[in-house]
Amino acid sequence: MEYLSNILFAIVLVAGIGFFTKNVLRLSRNIKLGRDVDVSDNKPQRWKNMAKIALGQTKMVVRPIAGFLHIIVYVGFIIINLEVLEIIIDGLFGTHRVFASLGSIYNLLIGSFEILAVLVIVAVVIFWIRRNIIRIKRFIKPEMKGWPKNDGNIILYIELVLMTLFLTMNAADYQLQLLDAPHYTKAGDFPASQFIASLFSDMSIASLIVLERTTWWLHIIGILCFLNYLYYSKHLHILLAFPNTYYGSIEPKGKLNNLEAITKEVKLMMDPSADPFAAPAEDAPVPEKFGASDVKDLNWVQLLNAYTCTECGRCTSSCPANLTGKKLSPRKIMMDTRDRLEEVGKNIDANKGVFVEDGKQLLGDYITKEELWACTTCNACVEECPVSISPLSIIQDMRRYLVMEQSAAPVELNNMMSNIENNGAPWPYNQMDRLNWVDE
Template sequence: MNFLDNILFALLLGAGIGYFTMNVKKLIRNIKLGQDVDRSDNSSERWKNMMMVALGQSKMVKRPIAGFLHIVVYVGFVIINIEIIEIIIDGLFGTHRVLSFMGGLYDVLIGSFEILAFLVLVTVSIFWIRRNVVKIGRFTSTDLNGKPRNDANYILYFEIVIMSLFFTMNSADLHLQTLGIGHYSQAGSFPISQFIAPIYNGISEGTVVLIERAAWWLHIAGILVFLNYLYFSKHLHILLAFPNTFYADLNAKGKFNNLESVTNEVKLMMDPNADPFAAPANPDAVPAKFGASDVQDLNWVQLLNAYSCTECGRCTSSCPANLTGKKLSPRKIMMDTRDRLEEVGRNIDLNKGVFVDDGKSLLNDYITPEELWACTTCNACVEECPINISPLSIIIEMRRYLVMEQSAAPMELNNMMSNIENNGAPWQYNQMDRLNWINE
């Protein structure tokens, strides 16, 4: 590479990383729009969760076929991209396969990259067939119509193109090494590319050099484009799965959080010596709003959940409400939350850092009460999520808003609460009659 190429590479790298950094800052800003919640407890358990669930993929293998295929792509793509270190050094300083000084270790690395790249190509092809030919149920749901369905395929195409460019680059390099052309000295082991290299026989050296250089440039450009596409894609979970599993709720599933203000009010009502007209002991404990009607009312971990969602549909395919034909889809809850959060973020960008009321909210404009009340709170969606996302926590907060702010609970729930208030039990029996069953 000449000096001009080095400058061009530096500009390409700077633009790619710069745009990615800008979007990361926007992502962090949007997540911080959520309410504060303390998830700094029990750090050892949190680190264990992250290592087991995000890094170790322990929940993915509950569905063995998809889990195994995902691990192949995950491990392959991560390890292959270690090669980016060498590409960056070569691009900035005009060297070629600068790490080849490692000798036998370099041969092992390149050989491993090739085998993994081949496995990634095979696995990604299987993923494409599962989505577009076999059409597995959780990939054909209506909540994936439009951009989400296309996004999944775009990522598969990205991976196929990047891996194909990797093999094109390596096979052309190997051919030039064999001919002893210029700086293409013997370096690396190519267990897959050695079967591709013969296609260059009979092609002029200059043309093969051009093919190798074009594949090299397109490969690194493709990686940078892929990196920056992540922000707009469900594959943002590649990065966010780690903090998402670290900050996941460690409480037992089914344990709901209590509102301090409500707890204090109940205690006040039960205390015969309390002054009902006294001012609250801690005015700051009284929230401005009970529950959540928009994304700013949710806590920052729930917003992190929304950005981390893989849209795999395991939650929805296990949801009893969805399986019985109800409108609820836990996956849609997470996708809607992310879409609304992005809309709020764009609003802030357009209004110089300040959110201007747009007359919309997460409730009703994105998620309907019908969806919320279809939930049985069974926690199947939480159990099934491969990266510990909790759609249920968002559903509960939005239900709280409906009940406590709008008094908009379903008739069955209102009847039950009235019975508890009047009879001390959920059933419509007089308190004097509650022990009549003993006589039977």
């Protein structure tokens, strides 16, 4: 019976980490459904981007209020969870505050943890008010109904509960230290929870131990539940922001990618000295499919983008098409891509690792042509994203499919391309007539 608590803790810990590992493997499998793409170039710049954007939060503070509050929650999440290591060791070996021997360093750590916990609670309350009372416009767009809206609030409630449990646990521990309770090592400065501890001054040692143990268990179980909730939440970006910023594009934002085979065809058409009967180059194979109509046509970095989306709406709030009332929302593009990818993943799971055609695809069933052609390719969404996501790259690939596979471009675009093909310019004038305006 002496080790029952330790055994129970080990079972809970293994179950929590095991389920999380299972979800990570499923996530990795889904991302790898995308086409391969080489992103091994310029590693120093990629590491720099990850350090600045994911770790340093440099793009968050462009909007100072939200950025400052997010940094508080972010730093609190990282630093406060350092105490999880101590909780794990204590839970497995039956110790209590095993790092207390660090002395003044430990006191400093506990003190900073507590101050951050209070700041996180304040930030979470402000975030909730902004989302539910002030109702900032980017949080009430059409795509933010139902689960996306609830998910944003659920994570705030979880963070509030975890911080409250943490402070209550410390308050009970502090009171037990004052009462010289056995096993409760005197250690740590509790600048916040000591005020809560005054509420427990009339409680017996037995009652305080029950309170401390209850909040201790709820705190660690809550952390494990939060860890496994991430897969189903937009807050997966907590983990994926780092690889996503590393693998994000390092090309100038105005540079569009081209298919090599198509580029050579266009050069051939535009070059009067080129031999139209020359054999195609061996190093430029024609792809099986031009562009993308479903998630498996996208590359794996784009699918990683979809899972990393924070649904913050900065992209949509800066999109000129959306601001003028058009249906395009870059955030919805990413959310739809993730939802379709999840649907494909569940299809594979249900059919023993093989995807069975379901008669659906990303284009049409999730994203409409109207949304795609509303995009001005201005890159505002890419510039605004705090974690280096590119909705524009997905829009471009789906447009490419419409044009090159279905010949379904808008009339205006078809006219322009016909003019380029026939006249060598986007205007409807014969090359011989181009200078007629001079006569006028």
